[in-house]
């Protein structure tokens with residue numbers, strides 16, 4: 042049985058530290074991925090949102106389906122979409138944070154979220170310098186650190202997942218690069234389940250090959266298309282799975298949203314993704 046939850050020591054420690062320093066914060070900035078704003082919400086917010094004001098940043102606006110993203114912006118309070126690489130959305134986020142600045146000192150806030158959603162990049166963009174390490178794999182930031190920039194005192198924190206998540210809840214996160222594929226049974230497993238999801242939710246058009254709905258056949262075709270072959274001309278399905286997930290999560294296959302806000306349908310009338318309350322039940 043593969044493990045389905047990834048919760049190394051630095052997540053437990055980071056979670057404890059953020060709770061300890063929360064008294065010193067004026068506001069919490071939670072970063073989620075625009076392509077799955079429900080599944081990429083931070084487990085820390087269950088407790089933090091009760092004691093601190095929250096500003097939500099939906100990163101990777103550039104990779105999301107614009108119509109579905111606008112539904113999320115309407116339904117999530119205090120949310121701002123951003124393309125952090127191009128600094129789009131940054132002035133609005135900065136203004137929202139500055140509203141919490143006390144007159145006598147700098148504004149103090151923590152950037153929190155699950156792994157690889159853009160927390161450290163947001164911090165660097167707000168600070169105007171490359172202070173925190175950024176990288177496109179989950180688990181780059183391992184500890185809680187303070188950064189000072191002008192009238193902001195910012196805490197960067199490690200990406201933290203829910204240790205009590207349902208089995209399979211991290212599957213969608215692995216498609217987005219926010220959880221490791223090893224934890225959900227490897228790249229092939231993650232890829233097969235993504236093909237199944239896209240086919241079931243009317244999004245098969247984003248697949249790089251024509252498929253009749255058979256996930257194994259689709260992965261085989263992708264492997265041949267991308268030259269993922271081993272001796273005897275067989276397809277290396279683990280490698281094909283990895284290439285597929287990487288192409289999907291980086292946006293090379295097109296823009297998408299995997300979820301829409303609870304109970305509503307996408308603006309085009311399609312059921313093109315799961316409602317947020319269904320998100321964990323697809324595997």
Ligand SMILES: Nc1nc2c(ncn2[C@@H]2O[C@H](COP(=O)(O)OP(=O)(O)OP(=O)(O)O)[C@@H](O)[C@H]2O)c(=O)[nH]1
Pocket residue numbers: 100101102103104123124125126154155156157158159160161162163174175176177178179180181182183198199200201
């Ligand atoms: N296209 C695009 N990429 C982004 C955006 N925001 C962040 N990224 C990329 O996402 C990757 C992860 O960014 P980080 O800032 O390291 O993410 P993090 O949340 O700090 O990750 P951990 O420290 O691992 O938890 C980097 O390759 C960023 O360039 C965005 O708005 N659009």
Ligand SMILES: [Mg+2]
Pocket residue numbers: 160161162174175181182198199200
């Ligand atoms: Mg980081």
